[in-house]
Amino acid sequence: MFQTVRNAFKVADLRKKILYTILIIIIFRLGSAITVPFLDPSVLKSIVTSDNSFLGYFNVLTGGGLEKATIFAMSITPYINASIIVQLLTVAIPYLERLQKEGEVGRKKLGKITRYLTFVLALIQAVGFFFLLKSNNAVEYSTGWEVWFTGIIIVAAFTAGSCLIVWLGERITQKGIGNGISVILFAGIISRAPQAFSTLKSMWELGGQGQWQNYIYVPLIVVIFIAMIIFIIVMTNAERRIPVMYAKRVVGRKMYGGQNSHIPVKVSMSGVMPIIFATSILSIPSLIAQFVNVQEGFWLHFFQVFRYDSWGYAILYFVLIIAFNFFYIAIQYNPIEIANNLRKNNGAIPGIRPGKPTSDFISRVIWKIAMLGAVFLGIIAVFPIFFQMATGAQIALGGTSIIIIVSVALDTMRALESQLTMRKHKGFLE
Template sequence: MFETIRNAFKTADIRKKLLYTLLIIIIFRIGCAIPVPFLDPSQLASTINAQGSFLGYLNVLTGGGLEHATLFAMSITPYINASIIIQLLTVAIPALERLQKEGEEGRKVLNKITRYLTVALGAIQAIGYYFLLKRSGAVEFTKGFEGIYAAIIIVVTFTAGTALIVWLGERITEKGIGNGISIILFAGIISRGPAAFQTLKGLWDLGGQGAWQNYIYVPLIIVIFIAMIVFIIVMTNAERRIPVQYAKRVVGRKMYGGQSSHIPVKVSMSGVMPIIFATSILSIPSMIAGFVNVQSGFWFHFFKVFNYDSWGYAILYFVLIIAFNFFYIAIQYNPVEIANNLRKNNGAIPGIRPGKPTSDFISKVIWKIAMVGAMFLGVIAVFPIIFQIFTGAAISLGGTSIIIIVGVALETMRTLESQLMMRHHKGFLE
């Protein structure tokens, strides 16, 4: 990895892309320090701690921007939600499906629609945040003309921050090293590293005040953190290769085909999307609980099930991740289309007849691998919750954050290696 980065900085155009990406990240971090008017950060921080998993999860994605009531407090969550909605609609709406198949021009139109939807969802989410923060006492002015003016400023600032952060991500994609939204997400999460170390230090210090078990928990957390990173790297790179043999054919005096290839089926086909889906669904009861503020009765116990540190939340989280993993793969992969493309190109899987037997075989392999990938995501996402239930020691960077960090780092390294390979490839005349 370090060799790749060093070689990248030796190449002039890649060095410019890296420095441009670094500049955008600095701008993003500056935006995470610009406060939004009329909000009390101290009250907002206590609200995040009281509301549980969803606001805490958003706070990690924003690099602490939500906790400090800054310009980028909503980060790119509206964009992620908009992208998910558009992906789902491309299956249900034929017009969007045609755009998806039109190549580069179709993708540009879909990206434009996604940006408009991002702003709309950002405005809705900003309004919801305003009412939640108003109820918790984090808004300084709530009555009269001052209250209306403060509400407009807060909602517009949150929405504008989301639009700006999406624009910054697109600049990284166009002029930087690519994959801009993921880089922004990576920068926000990795900036919480010092806070995580501070939490570990606090646990260690408590060991000298009577909580002797923390002397065991802190080294255990570090070992688990390293083990999770290794496990995620192995599972992210793991794939099942379906062998394909192409038939020989004669065109004029030349013979084509006859080579062997394979169809790669990655274990982690859906990435972190199922976790984002599941977190969004499970966040709804927590948000409702923040609005209604129930203190007793049936609804109090009902909302308590969705607390981050409860067994009910862990079980529902695990089940939803598996369900959404299969759902996401079902809309992304079409075994019938893969089998038809193989037949059109005179390809076949050894031992499997073309047509329906091939599609059935591919479908069977995909669903087996999907189950392994779903269990992998579920275990990584739920393990920090179970660890906290048993020990009471919270892991600041959860499984979702680690998956995003490792995934973006691996993808960035692959991008740099491919660009270096293109620039050092010898042509026919060299």
């Protein structure tokens, strides 16, 4: 990895792209330190730290910007939700499905629709955050006519900050290295690394004050963290290759085909999307609980099931991840279309007849790999929850955060390597 980065810096245009990406990340981190007016950050921090699912999850994605009441408090969560909605609608709306198949022009139109929807969702989410903060006395002027003025300012700041982050991400995609939105998300999560080290240090110091079990938990957490990174790297790169043979055909005086190839089916086909889907669904009861403020009775026990540190939440989380993984793959991969494309190009899977037998075989392979990938995502996501419930020690960066960090790092390295390969950089090829 370090060799790739060093070789990339030797190429002038790649060096400019890397420095441009770093500049955008610096701007993002500076914006994460600018607080929104008329909000009390101390009250907001107490709300976020006391919540174990909804606001805590968003605080991780924003790199701590939510608990500090900054203009980037909502980060790219509206864009993620808008992207998910657009992807789902492409299955139900023929117009969007046609755009998806129109190549670069269609993708640009879908991107424009996603940006418009991002603004709408950011505005709705900002209004929801304002009323949530107002109900928890985090707004300085929450009575009289001042509440309308402060509300407009707070909502506008949150909405503009979220839209600005999307714009910064698009600048990285166009002029920098890697997928801009992913890089922004990576920068926000990785910025919490010092806090994670501080938590481990505090746990170690408590070991000398009578809590001797921390001398076991701290090294154990470090080992688990390293093991999870290795496991995620292995599973992210793992794939099943379906062999394909192309028949020879003569066109004029030239012969085409006759070579062997394969269809790669990755274990982690859906990435972190199922985790984001599942977290979004399970965060709804926590959001409702913030408004209704139930103190006793059935609904109190009901909302406690959806707390991050409960067994019910962990089980539902695991089940939803598996379900959404299958759902996401179902809308992204069409075995019938793959089989038809193979037949049109005179390709066939050895031992499998073209047509329906081929589509059935591809479908069986995809669903088996999908099950393996779903279980992998579920284990990574719920393991920190079970570890915290069993030991009381908390892993500062959860499974979702680690998956995002490792995936973005691998994708960025692949982007650099592909750029170097295209330029036939001597140092890289050697």
